[in-house]
Amino acid sequence: xKKYLVALFEEKNISLxxxxxxxxxxxxxxxxxxxxxxxxxxxxxxxxRKIKDILVQIDFKNGDVLHFMKHLANALAI
Numbered sequence: 547x548k549k550y551l552v553a554l555f556e557e558k559n560i561s562l563x564x565x566x567x568x569x570x571x572x573x574x575x576x577x578x579x580x581x582x583x584x585x586x587x588x589x590x591x592x593x594x595r596k597i598k599d600i601l602v603q604i605d606f607k608n609g610d611v612l613h614f615m616k617h618l619a620n621a622l623a624i
Contacts, residue, residue, distance in 0.1 A: 547586060547587055547594045547598065548583065548587045550598060551583050551586065551587075551601075552583075554601065554605065554611065555579065555583075555611075558611060558612075560579065560611075560612060561579070562578065562579050562580040562583060563578050563579070563580065564578065564579045564612070565577075565578060566578065566579060566581075566582065566612075566615065566616050566619045567616075568616065568619035568620045568622065568623035569620055569623060570620070570622075570623025570624045571623075571624060572623075572624055575619075575622075575623040575624065577619060577622065577623075579612075579615060581619075581622070582615050582618050582619050582622065585618075585622055586618070597618070600614060601614065
């Protein structure tokens, strides 16, 4: 999964050091895209498959994959 994510973001010219603003219970949180990728890599396999399926659909439709990653970041925010 990590190879897929790294290749996807390289293809999109998106750095893993890109800052993401996420909303959590404590307010605004800032994290890098790398943190979200690391969380995906340790997620259960069935969640990884679902995330990859969604990213493939977004990419196929030439959508904004970073928007989805921001959505995932909100789930990580505290």
